[in-house]
Amino acid sequence: MKIRQLVLPFFALSLAGCSIGNPNSSEVSLQYGGGPFDSRNFVECETDRDVSDVNDDHYYYPTGQRDFSFGDGDGMDSAALTSTTQDSQEVKVTGTVKFTLNTDCHEFTDPSGKKWPGGKLQMFHELIAYKYDAAPTDGGQPMKEGWKSLLRNYVGAALDRATDNEALKYPWQKLYTDAAAKAQWEHDVLEQLPAVLKSLTQGVDLITINSVLLQKPGIQPALVQGLTDKQAAELRQQAAEVDKQAAASFPGGIPGYQSYQQQQAVNEAIKAGKVQVLPVPQGSPVIVSPGK
Template sequence: MKFRRTSAAVLAAAMTLAGCSIANTTASEVALQYGAGPLDSRTFVQCVPTGKREVNDVNDDHYYYPAGQRDFTFSADQGADSAPLTSTTSDSQEITVSGTVKFTLNTSCEKFTDPSGKEWPGGRLQMFHELIASKVDAAPTDGGEQMKEGWKTLLRNYVGAALDRATDNEALKYGWQQLYTDTTSKAKWEKDVLDQLPAILKTLTQGVDLITINSVLLQKPGIQPSLVSGLTDKQAAALRNEAAEVDKQAAVNFPGGLAGYQAYQQQQAINQAIKDGKVQVIPIPQGSPVIVGAK
């Protein structure tokens, strides 16, 4: 009888252990632990730091978030976190904006009180999870997994929305051609967007720095095809003007002046046409005019 009771106790212990939850963070992630009994509400328990493995209560859940720098990409490339953004320049031209924002999630678990007076025992990470991430199901519940699809939605709604506003505000300071062809103007536009982005992002997170912006890289903006064509025509016209100016200076110094230079150019054109086989020279007796006939 004693053996039976001991075996039952061991079996019960094994079943309990098998049903336990496990916190298992990698070196590049942290986790939040929440617990609740069958009749209790779910409550925050603790933060789990990087590289930690521990066994927790059977009713506990863990939500994993990235520790360290991450990217938000916005472009037409497959796999980007967002489609390209659009902005309007000072000369009322729409441009498309692609690039990358490097950011770090604020994983501080130090207890704090937010601007509304609410206290967060799990710090800014708990606030981020409960007010933002949990609403779009962004975090995996097992360590070492990829972020859920809701993570991209979260990035678009916060980093993307703030970036869209910042690029719009700053693009209005420049003409489209400055951003498209002038590297100095483009670099300043990029820096101004970086400077403005953190403050705009904080307006979306109740004034708390839940996400830290590290850098912004903006590609050369996309412009309307008609503008590309116009720019090409303008550049071609500039080259023609430069060539005409060269011809003018050459004519001034040519023996015989402008008339002599024009005669020289005409003769060069005829010689080239003969060489290319575009005209036919008919042999005639010596002393007669030369007749040149087109093929």
């Protein structure tokens, strides 16, 4: 009994002098160690609980798919983007990019010749995420505020360039009214985005793009009004063409058709109370006067 009482306090003191890595099922952690006066050195990637030296640090990153949303309103990772179309009109771009952080921990050599024993995740942490203070140092915690800044400067910046490049292939009206053109624009952005993003990460796929969803682009109010006016003019032209065809086949030709339309207009005005019918002797023309 005395031995047991001694062991438990000793075990508790031992843990008090340790650092514990404890990633959950949707996390991987990077362990860095060194004395209080030594430089920090990479130790290993961890996917399971691990008890380390008290001076060791752990940085946690997500293993599953994540969203980068951009648009108006609260809760977005970034404000809406803007792109210029083929006909030099600026459109607002909103939507969502689904991505996965590359958490590969196998040793590899980057294009500059530098070896990373902790793989692409170590490279991502040391070259990018550490500077933004993006990763929590305890398991099961949300990403820190710097994570959003990191996403804006990498995923957001790459997306902005890709949407700009592809929007230049279309006039604004195609993107706004043609579903097939808008879908092709979205597809082309998805095709281009990974390469643009790799250009920002030294040619290494540190972030994998899974999908791109672009909403219908927002356009200038003047363009909306112009489109409405154009559609109204097209409808008037179509109505005029119908009238022309009807008049050609109407008994009495165009004069007969015009007389018929005038009579229909009078009938509608009487029904609506816009004109008043005055009594006249039988056989005389009908006389109408404006209603009150």
